[in-house]
Amino acid sequence: MRLSVRLLAASALALTLVAAPAVAQDAATIQRAETIRDAAMSRNIALDYVTQLTTRFGARPAGSKAEQDASAWAADYMRAHGFQNVRIEQFPLVGWERGEESGSIVGARPQRLVLAALGHSPGTNGVIEADVVLFDSLEALNAAPAGSLTGKIAYVDAGQMVRMQDGSGYGPLTRIRGAGPAAAAAKGAVAFIMRSVGSDEHRMPHTGTTRYVEGVVPLPGFALAAPDADTVSRLIEMGETVRLRLSSTAHTYETVSQNVIGDIPGRTRPDEIIVLGSHMDSWDLGTGAIDDGAGGAITLAAAKAIAESGRRPARTVRVVLYGAEEVDQPTDTGNGGGAYLRGIGAAVEQHIIAGESDFGADRVYALQLPPGAQGSEFARAAAQVLYPIGVLSSSVPELSGGADIAPLAGAGVPVFGLSQDGTRYFDLHHTADDTLDKIDPAQLNQNVAAWAGLVWLIADSEVDFRALRAAAAPAAR
């Protein structure tokens, strides 16, 4: 996943538990939500879906055949599980392939390094061999004199990412990943390397996308595994000149990606749509179990739990498995969230609310409702359903969604959030270690239960989150 800074800032705020007295939702609706919640805790399709997805297809890079094949399979999976109007929405994409890569310290005492090219990094066009210049921040690199890195490899080691429940150690370091190659190029460097953006201490480089500047990523960029960053930084601190040999055959190519969309149609107001988003693509190093096979599993299983509850809700519950979340494209039009927004056109006004599950499979601990809904009667009903499974209500500024639903949010669709425990998420995120065994089935089920209970409450209600937001807006200013 890629987190918006806005969401990170929001989720760091204090949580407020709302006591649960009289509510707008009637007792029967709440009771049905509780029943759906409890059933989902013990039996749902989430683990089956993510097991099959990761085992059969492995890594699913944006625009790859694996992503395409997995999307076709997921559409069949939706149909087999009772989803309606299942369809695949294709869009063009600039894909990226890692190819072969290697890095090593050269000289009298050669050492192999464990590293990974940053996503959409260009290849090295042969081998780059150069001395390393260490910076402790992006700011320090930006402050280097013009031309001072000519023929050098710029290296930013800003220290290890701090583990935090809400993942807020991530945002500051992704700036280095996004802007580092361009900053290094501006000073004359021939390549850019950085300590991986991750909280683990394993020999696992964390890849992730870097930034296009005027249609290109300006320099080859690599992330070193934490122990390898330690080694290079220690050697420099010992007074050694560290010279590296880097090679990468990474390259971009024209391809297509696709969104997979399936509905549980509303019983009485099917045009009112609730979007449950996640993404199908993964980074190439792992098998995309926590990022974001789990999100698809949670949202699919929650929608199915609602569908099987004996009464379809009034509104339509739509599951969207977005394509190509993990990439910043040379233009704004290249990812699944944008393609979905373009596809729905004016129907965006019928989108009641959207939520995104893209933070692994560990437990949900907080609910975030849109402004105006916080503290409302709906919020009290939601708290009644979610508190028994460990989910508190939190007071936060308006969410802008993750990368998949951000275009919907930008077009005015309210967003809800179910915050997950991200303490270990960035140990695994964007590494080869993002595999099925990292998912705890009990916590996965708690996610499904939280989504199913909450979404049922929304879907079988007349709550108008846009109106609540509009009413609250003056006070919020």
Place this chain on the structure above:
Amino acid sequence: MRLSVRLLAASALALTLVAAPAVAQDAATIQRAETIRDAAMSRNIALDYVTQLTTRFGARPAGSKAEQDASAWAADYMRAHGFQNVRIEQFPLVGWERGEESGSIVGARPQRLVLAALGHSPGTNGVIEADVVLFDSLEALNAAPAGSLTGKIAYVDAGQMVRMQDGSGYGPLTRIRGAGPAAAAAKGAVAFIMRSVGSDEHRMPHTGTTRYVEGVVPLPGFALAAPDADTVSRLIEMGETVRLRLSSTAHTYETVSQNVIGDIPGRTRPDEIIVLGSHMDSWDLGTGAIDDGAGGAITLAAAKAIAESGRRPARTVRVVLYGAEEVDQPTDTGNGGGAYLRGIGAAVEQHIIAGESDFGADRVYALQLPPGAQGSEFARAAAQVLYPIGVLSSSVPELSGGADIAPLAGAGVPVFGLSQDGTRYFDLHHTADDTLDKIDPAQLNQNVAAWAGLVWLIADSEVDFRALRAAAAPAAR
């Protein structure tokens, strides 16, 4: 490290805390041991040594230039820290280089696998592409009909290694690693793969040596990382035919390895020698911090702590950094332990006792003395010194040492053990993840303190462990 089954069986026995009344060692000797112990807990050279070793030289495969360079550096390090008679003892070796390797599932849904050739495995001489046949044990593979694996890849997945404090989950699985390639070859297979012998769930294959049969390792053998073993086994359980493409340019070569030997000469009886062993070589994937840079660090630092205590002990304390521990050689003569034994000749009779530190850097929890010494007055003195830092005395059968000192043990030298907590040792062992950051400095220091205190007691005593063992032998039968 390679563990002997005998040591594993022994360390699983119950521990006995010996109360500490009157002892043969006089009060001043014990008090000095306590002083040495306490000083070592707070200040010693262990972390400096292992930091420099792993950072400057990285991986040190047996017979490699890195092992040779690191050995020369370590000899200088010993000299700089006051060791006497520092010398390098060279011996011939069949070395092994991994070269390049890769593995993937091929067919309609290709997936890259994370794997590593087993040590001394031959290369694939191009690419091997074949279907996989799964067995759940070495016995099941051995029971396959003759010729039933012709043209196939034999795969043994005997499940994940169990984490245990004494590491006793390791031994049974190393049988598969040692004998698997020959067993697969006997049934006509073209390659052998197995689930890594390790207790972690990371995308980290565990290498390790496999067995020579009549001068050769009969088949290319690979260890899959645990999540990759999961994937292959699950696909087969789902009814899929799994076809793999394997390649490896691994090869052997003629080289030399070496032992590094340095003494703290005895004050009054320098011919009486106590050997503190560990090994200099490491597997090629990691930097050999826990296996076994830590062992060298602990024994060097303990010997130096004794040397600096203000009075050299009566006997000689000898630190041996053995070369080439990690390899089974085509002949019996090729490792450092054998070379050392040949080198000392008749002086083996002057070797009072030997101990080996080769189980990482986590804390020592039990002392194991040779038969006859257990329960003796010496044992009570040792317990008095070790109990305050969390080390209990244990009653065990005679130790045969790890691979380095096993030749000494075989020649009659008594062996002591300081058992370390191995709970997480096999998460890291023989993987790329064996790096400096995995060492906890506080636990490393506790090791140094235990070794320094115990070895001082032995070195400044007249205890004859051979005589104690001989006296105890009839009763032990």
